[in-house]
Amino acid sequence: MVKHAKPKxxxxxxxxxxxxxxxxxxxxxxxxxxxxxKLVAEVIDELGIQDKTVFCSPVGCSxxxxxxxxxxxxxxxxxxxxxxxxxxxRSLEDGIVISYQGDGxxxxxxxxxxxxxxxxxxxxxxxxxxxxxxxxxxxxxxxTTLVGQKTLTSPFGRSAGGEGFPxxxxxxxxxxxxxxxxxxxxxxxxxxxxxxxxxxxxxLVNQVEKKGFSFVELLxxxxxxxxxxxxxxxxxxxxxxxxxxxxxxxxxxEEAPAKYExxxxxxxxxxxxLFNVEKNISVTPKEAHIDEQLVKLAGFGGQGVLSAGVLxxxxxxxxKHNTSWLxxxxxxxxxGTANAGVIISDGQIGSPLVDNPTFFIAMNGPSxxxxxxxxxxxxxxLINTSLIERKVERTDIKVLYAPLTEIAQExxxxxAATVAGITMYALATGVIAxxxxxxVIPLSIKRKSxxxxxxxxxxxxxxxxxxxxxxx
Amino acid sequence: MANHVEIADxxxxxxRLCIENCPTHSLVQGSQLNKSGYQYxxxxxxxxxxxxxxxxxxxxxxxxxVIKDDGKGGA
Ligand SMILES: Cc1ncc(C[n+]2csc(CCOP(=O)(O)OP(=O)(O)O)c2C)c(N)n1
Ligand code: SF4
Ligand code: SF4
Ligand code: SF4
Numbered sequence: 023m024v025k026h027a028k029p030k031x032x033x034x035x036x037x038x039x040x041x042x043x044x045x046x047x048x049x050x051x052x053x054x055x056x057x058x059x060k061l062v063a064e065v066i067d068e069l070g071i072q073d074k075t076v077f078c079s080p081v082g083c084s085x086x087x088x089x090x091x092x093x094x095x096x097x098x099x100x101x102x103x104x105x106x107x108x109x110x111x112r113s114l115e116d117g118i119v120i121s122y123q124g125d126g127x128x129x130x131x132x133x134x135x136x137x138x139x140x141x142x143x144x145x146x147x148x149x150x151x152x153x154x155x156x157x158x159x160x161x162x163x164x165x166t167t168l169v170g171q172k173t174l175t176s177p178f179g180r181s182a183g184g185e186g187f188p189x190x191x192x193x194x195x196x197x198x199x200x201x202x203x204x205x206x207x208x209x210x211x212x213x214x215x216x217x218x219x220x221x222x223x224x225x226l227v228n229q230v231e232k233k234g235f236s237f238v239e240l241l242x243x244x245x246x247x248x249x250x251x252x253x254x255x256x257x258x259x260x261x262x263x264x265x266x267x268x269x270x271x272x273x274x275x276e277e278a279p280a281k282y283e284x285x286x287x288x289x290x291x292x293x294x295x296l297f298n299v300e301k302n303i304s305v306t307p308k309e310a311h312i313d314e315q316l317v318k319l320a321g322f323g324g325q326g327v328l329s330a331g332v333l334x335x336x337x338x339x340x341x342k343h344n345t346s347w348l349x350x351x352x353x354x355x356x357x358g359t360a361n362a363g364v365i366i367s368d369g370q371i372g373s374p375l376v377d378n379p380t381f382f383i384a385m386n387g388p389s390x391x392x393x394x395x396x397x398x399x400x401x402x403x404l405i406n407t408s409l410i411e412r413k414v415e416r417t418d419i420k421v422l423y424a425p426l427t428e429i430a431q432e433x434x435x436x437x438a439a440t441v442a443g444i445t446m447y448a449l450a451t452g453v454i455a456x457x458x459x460x461x462v463i464p465l466s467i468k469r470k471s472x473x474x475x476x477x478x479x480x481x482x483x484x485x486x487x488x489x490x491x492x493x494x
Numbered sequence: 495m496a497n498h499v500e501i502a503d504x505x506x507x508x509x510r511l512c513i514e515n516c517p518t519h520s521l522v523q524g525s526q527l528n529k530s531g532y533q534y535x536x537x538x539x540x541x542x543x544x545x546x547x548x549x550x551x552x553x554x555x556x557x558x559x560v561i562k563d564d565g566k567g568g569a
Contacts, residue, residue, distance in 0.1 A: 051509040052507070061550075253514045
C-alpha cells in the first residue's frame with residue numbers, strides 16, 4: 023500500500039516556460055521551498071480543497087510556484103501577495119487563499135502589505151518561508167538575517183548597529199489583534215517537519231472554516247547561499263536560527279476578534295441621499311442625438327469656474343446625457359488659475375480630459391492666453407469682455423463676446439458670472455435647456471438665499487444673449 | 495512485500511537528507527550519476543518501517559514513494 027507519494031495537487035509534469043515538461047523542481051538541492059510545497063500540497067489533498075484554492079506566489083525563488091501547484095495561481099508583485107490575496111479572498115467567497123512569501127518579500131519590500139492584511143484579519147493562510155537571506159538574487163542580507171551572519175551584502179557579518187536587528191515576524195504579527203493563528207515551525211528534521219505540517223493544516227482548516235488570518239513562519243534552509251551542505255544546513259537551523267526564532271505556537275483562537283462583513287451595494291435612493299440629489303426634476307428628454315461636447319471653463323480661482331462646471335454637468339445628467347467633470351487647479355484653490363473640463367456625450371466617455379475643447383469659456387485674460395490655441399477648429403469660444411480686453415486671434419472658430427461679470431453684477435451677483443457663461447453655452451449650442459438650468463440651480467446651491475440671485479443671473483444672461491448674440 | 499521505498503532516480507538531487515534522517519539506515523547514496531548529474535539515493539532494506547521520514551525530508555515532489563507492507567504480499 024502506498025503510504026507516501028507525490029501529492030495530487032501537484033501537476034504530474036512541471037512544464038516550464040520554453041522548456042519540456044520536467045518531474046523535478048527548479049530549486050537547489052536541499053532547499054526548504056520543496057519541503058514546504060510538498061506539505062502544502064499534501065494538506066490541500068487531505069482537505070479536498072484543490073478546486074477552490076488560489077495560491078498567491080511572491081517574487082523570490084518560489085516565484086514559479088504556478089509551475090507546480092495545480093490550483094488557482096496569482097503571481098504577485100514583490101511583497102504584495104497579501105494585497106492581491108485580499109482582493110481574491112474578498113471576491114471569491116468560497117476560495118481558500120494562500121499567500122506564500124519569502125523573508126525579503128514579506129519582511130522587506132512587502133512589510134506594509136503583510137502588516138495591514140494581518141491587521142484586517144483577512145481570510146488567508148500566509149506561509150512565510152524564512153531562510154534568513156535573499157535566495158533568488160544570490161544571497162544578500164535579508165530583514166531576518168542573524169546578527170553576525172555573513173551574506174553578500176554583509177561580508178563581515180550583520181551588525182546590529184549598522185543594519186539593525188533581525189525582524190522576528192511572528193512576534194510582530196502577535197502584537198496585532200486580528201489574526202487567529204500564529205505559529206513558527208522549523209524544517210530542520212523529520213519530527214519538526216511533521217509538526218510544520220500540522221501548523222500548515224491548521225492554517226488551511228482555518229480557511230475552510232472561515233476563521234480568519236493565519237500565519238505560519240517556517241525556518242527553512244538556503245544551502246547554496248548559506249554556503250553549507252544540505253545536511254549541515256538543517257543542523258544550522260537548530261543551532262543558529264531556533265535560539266533567536268523560537269519554534270512555538272503564538273496564538274490559536276477559536277474565533278476571530280472581528281468579522282469581515284461584505285459591503286452591501288448602496289441603493290440608488292441612498293446614493294442620491296449621499297450626493298444630495300434626492301429631488302427628481304422633470305425634463306423632457308431630447309430626441310436628437312448630440313455630438314460629443316468638450317467644454318472647458320477657465321478663470322481665476324474663486325470665480326466659481328469649478329462649481330459652474332458641476333452645474334453644467336448636473337444639468338447634462340438631468341437631461342440624461344453621459345457626463346464627466348474634471349477640475350484642474352494649482353495648490354492655491356483661490357487666487358491662482360483654475361479650469362474645469364466637462365464632457366457631455368450620448369456615447370461612452372473614455373477619458374475625462376478636455377485637451378481640445380469644442381466650447382471654451384474664458385473668464386479672464388490669462389485663461390484665453392493659455393487655451394486659445396487648444397480650441398478645436400470649428401469650435402466656439404465665449405469671451406468675458408468685462409475682464410478681457412483683447413480679441414481672439416483664431417479665425418477658424420466662432421467667437422461670442424459678452425460682459426459676463428457685468429451682466430451678473432447688474433443682476434445682483436458678480437460672483438455668478440460663470441453661471442451667465444453656462445447660460446450662454448446652453449443657448450449657443452442648444453445642448454441644455456434654460457429650464458433645466460433653472461431647475462438644477464436650487465438643488466446644487468446650498469445657501470438658499472443665493473438661489474434667487476443665481477436665477478436672476480440666468481435670466482439676465484439669456485436676455486443679453488437673445489438681444490446681442492443670437493443672430494451673430 | 496515488506497515495507498520499502500522507491501526512489502525515482504531522475505528526480506533525486508543527491509542532497510542526502512533522506513539518507514541522514516532514516517532511522518533504520520535503509521537509504522544510501524549510490525555511485526552513479528543521473529541525467530542531471532546527481533549521485534542519486536538508493537534504497538537498501540535494513541528493516542524499513544515505512545515511517546515516511548525520508549519522504550518528508552526530501553524536497554522533491556515525486557522523488558520518494560513509501561510503500562507499507564499491507565500483509566497481502568503485494569506492493
Ligand atoms: C520591485 C523589486 N525589487 C527587487 C527585486 C529583486 N529581488 C528579487 S527576489 C528578491 C528577494 C528574494 O528574497 P526572499 O523573499 O527572502 O525569497 P527567497 O528567494 O529567499 O525565497 C529581490 C530583492 C525585484 N524582483 N523586484
Ligand atoms: S537559492 Fe536558496 S532559496 Fe533559492 S532555490 Fe536555492 S536554496 Fe532555495
Ligand atoms: S520510510 Fe522510514 S525507515 Fe523506511 S527508508 Fe524511509 S526513513 Fe527509512
Ligand atoms: S532527499 Fe530526495 S533529493 Fe535528497 S537525496 Fe534523498 S531522494 Fe534524493
